[in-house]
Amino acid sequence: MAGSLTFALRRLLLAVPVLLGxxxxxxxxxxxxxxDAVAMMLGEHATKAAVDRLREHLGLDKPLLVRYAQYVGxxxxxxxxxxxxxNRPVVDELADTWPATLELTVAALxxxxxxxxxxxxxxxVRPNSSFxxxxxxxxxxxxxxxxxxxxxxxxxxxxxWLPWLPVGGRGSLAHLVLPAVALALPSIAMLARLxxxxxxxxxxxxxxxTARAKGLQELAVVVKHGLRNALLxxxxxxxxxxxxxxxxxxxxETVFAWPGLGRLMVxxxxxxxxxxxxxxxxxxxxxxxxxxxxxDLSYGLLDPRISRQG
Amino acid sequence: xxxxxARRFGRNRLALLGLALVAGLVLxxxxxxxxAPQDPVKQSLFEKRARPxxxxxxxxxxxxxxxxxxxxxxxxxxLLVGTLAAAIAxxxxxALGCVAGFAGGWLDATxxxxxxxxxxFPYLLxxxxxxxxxGPGVVNTTIAVGVWGTPTVARMVRASVxxxxxxxxxxxxxxxxxxxxxxxxxxxxxxVLPTLCVYAxxxxxxxxxxxxxxxxxxxxxxxxxxxxxxxVSTGRDVLLVAPHVATMPGLAIVVSVLGFNLxxxxxxxxxxxxxxxx
Numbered sequence: 001m002a003g004s005l006t007f008a009l010r011r012l013l014l015a016v017p018v019l020l021g022x023x024x025x026x027x028x029x030x031x032x033x034x035x036d037a038v039a040m041m042l043g044e045h046a047t048k049a050a051v052d053r054l055r056e057h058l059g060l061d062k063p064l065l066v067r068y069a070q071y072v073g074x075x076x077x078x079x080x081x082x083x084x085x086x087n088r089p090v091v092d093e094l095a096d097t098w099p100a101t102l103e104l105t106v107a108a109l110x111x112x113x114x115x116x117x118x119x120x121x122x123x124x125v126r127p128n129s130s131f132x133x134x135x136x137x138x139x140x141x142x143x144x145x146x147x148x149x150x151x152x153x154x155x156x157x158x159x160x161w162l163p164w165l166p167v168g169g170r171g172s173l174a175h176l177v178l179p180a181v182a183l184a185l186p187s188i189a190m191l192a193r194l195x196x197x198x199x200x201x202x203x204x205x206x207x208x209x210t211a212r213a214k215g216l217q218e219l220a221v222v223v224k225h226g227l228r229n230a231l232l233x234x235x236x237x238x239x240x241x242x243x244x245x246x247x248x249x250x251x252x253e254t255v256f257a258w259p260g261l262g263r264l265m266v267x268x269x270x271x272x273x274x275x276x277x278x279x280x281x282x283x284x285x286x287x288x289x290x291x292x293x294x295x296d297l298s299y300g301l302l303d304p305r306i307s308r309q310g
Numbered sequence: 311x312x313x314x315x316a317r318r319f320g321r322n323r324l325a326l327l328g329l330a331l332v333a334g335l336v337l338x339x340x341x342x343x344x345x346a347p348q349d350p351v352k353q354s355l356f357e358k359r360a361r362p363x364x365x366x367x368x369x370x371x372x373x374x375x376x377x378x379x380x381x382x383x384x385x386x387x388x389l390l391v392g393t394l395a396a397a398i399a400x401x402x403x404x405a406l407g408c409v410a411g412f413a414g415g416w417l418d419a420t421x422x423x424x425x426x427x428x429x430x431f432p433y434l435l436x437x438x439x440x441x442x443x444x445g446p447g448v449v450n451t452t453i454a455v456g457v458w459g460t461p462t463v464a465r466m467v468r469a470s471v472x473x474x475x476x477x478x479x480x481x482x483x484x485x486x487x488x489x490x491x492x493x494x495x496x497x498x499x500x501x502v503l504p505t506l507c508v509y510a511x512x513x514x515x516x517x518x519x520x521x522x523x524x525x526x527x528x529x530x531x532x533x534x535x536x537x538x539x540x541x542v543s544t545g546r547d548v549l550l551v552a553p554h555v556a557t558m559p560g561l562a563i564v565v566s567v568l569g570f571n572l573x574x575x576x577x578x579x580x581x582x583x584x585x586x587x588x
Contacts, residue, residue, distance in 0.1 A: 017423075018426055018427055018430050019430070021423070021424075021426075021427030021430070022427055022430050022431065024427075025427060025428070025431075025439075026439055029439055029440055029443035029444075030443050032443055032444070140568060140571065140572070141564070141568065143515075143567075143571055144515070144563075144564050144565075144567035144568040144571055145560075145563075145564050145567075146519050146522050146523060146526075146539070146542075146560065146563050146564075146567075147523075148522075148523060148526045148539075148542065148543075149522075149542055149556075149557070149560030149563060149564070152542065152545075152546060152549055152553075152556050152557060152560070153557055153560070155549060156549065156553040156557060160549075160550055160553065167550070242432075243432035243433050244432070244433045246432035246433065246435070247432045247433025247434030247435055248433065248434070250434060250435070250438065250527070251434070251523055251526065251527070254526075254527060255546070265438070266527055269438070269442040269529065270528070277439075277442070281431070281435060281439060284431070284432050284435055285430045285431060285432070285435075287432075288430060288431075288432040289430055
């Protein structure tokens with residue numbers, strides 16, 4: 001266990017320069033904004049003196065590298081600055097919204113895993129059956145439907161025509177159903193496809209034939225020998241899907257008025273609140289890096305042959 | 311494509327369906343003025359939110375504009391942004407990947423650290439960050455989608471170059487005195503091309519989705535240009551009274567993304583049968 005702890009710590013330290021790079025890229029892109037961002041914030045009737053005062057107040061009169069160094073210094077103390085529009089600490093705004101996004105993405109990831117993986121396994125066990133054909137067709141559509149559109153279609157179906165579920169907002173479990181399902185659909189499709197192909201591949205292995213020859217029940221063969229050995233690529237994909245889900249959350253949160261980080265980010269963009277935007281992007285990137293770290297750590301548990309000297 | 315690969319492609323019914331869908335899209339985009347029953351930007355207050363009927367096969371939107379005509383013209387925007395973005399991603403990513411893989415050393419390390427940072431942005435967020443800085447519009451959306459696709463291409467090309475660098479024929483060419491650029495352009499790149507083609511086709515599917523998503527958020531293509539994502543977004547405001555305004559344009563997105571996905575899968579299976587179903 002000590003080994004995996006050092007591994008985790010080392011990977012966590014390696015993530016620091018990546019996240020600092022993310023901050024730099026965001027600041028750099030905002031630097032490239034054509035026109036005067038501060039003047040746009042104040043509107044066309046602002047005087048030059050007012051624009052200069054605000055620029056100085058926001059620290060935007062200093063060169064990019066100086067601002068970057070300052071921001072990183074603040075970051076080290078856990079300070080992400082104050083949002084321009086609300087004049088509240090960005091940390092507070094993020095703290096208000098991230099639980100909602102976590103709830104939504106975790107729910108979607110659970111749905112994706114609980115539907116996608118079993119569907120893929122059944123497809124692999126009965127290839128070219130009618131279930132397999134249906135599942136593959138479903139996956140193709142799942143991958144091709146934009147989540148914001150699926151969300152709206154679900155609202156029409158289950159809030160308008162069949163008034164079963166709320167149109168939007170957050171609160172009860174009923175509020176969570178539609179956004180989580182809309183967000184999960186592409187991931188269900190990806191997982192079902194990958195699970196099918198990797199289980200199909202494993203089921204041709206000699207040890208599976210041996211297990212069958214020993215007289216093991218088919219279910220045990222499929223789960224213990226098939227799925228267990230096909231898990232590695234599946235878990236990797238779950239990690240990648242976490243990133244997809246976070247990006248998709250920006251869209252589903254907008255569709256369902258879900259009070260999360262994604263909606264906050266879109267609001268920040270329209271309000272030209274770059275301090276808030278930086279903070280939101282940083283939290284998303286941090287979460288993505290952490291999920292991938294968890295995925296890497298799970299390799300050792302899933303396959304003891306994989307050493308942790310990475 | 312070799313005759314062998316072409317035969318495999320021809321036997322794959324889904325791949326042919328994908329090809330037909332993509333060819334259909336190109337045709338619709340090219341012949342939009344001939345196919346569209348009405349002017350895509352003509353407003354008519356009397357026909358505001360008209361339900362689908364004989365005059366408006368897919369209904370009319372908030373401003374009484376014919377949705378079918380707008381969907382047809384929207385094909386141009388989707389294909390234009392998708393193709394140019396794919397070109398940006400393939401050229402920029404290809405160049406970066408070739409240089410990193412071939413040069414090695416500090417140059418490789420620097421490029422790859424940069425790529426890693428870009429890949430730390432979850433999915434859509436890099437495109438959102440870029441377009442929010444550049445501002446909305448067709449050109450900026452294209453740039454954002456292209457840059458968004460670049461790191462993945464670069465990483466893939468680098469891996470192929472690293473593998474090819476050690477093959478015997480590349481070593482032989484090197485022994486015969488072929489220098490860096492010639493080696494890359496004449497011996498390595500042609501072997502990466504099939505993979506790049508497959509990737510570019512599958513990327514088109516993603517590019518259409520990302521363009522639609524950016525436009526849906528109001529960050530991408532701006533009104534009155536008919537973009538599918540934008541049309542869904544406008545329809546959202548009247549979703550509960552006129553659901554067809556938002557849902558119909560979305561079907562166009564589904565069909566085109568499906569087409570590019572099927573075509574890309576088919577090309578991959580045809581060019582590299584070992585990857586079948588992967």
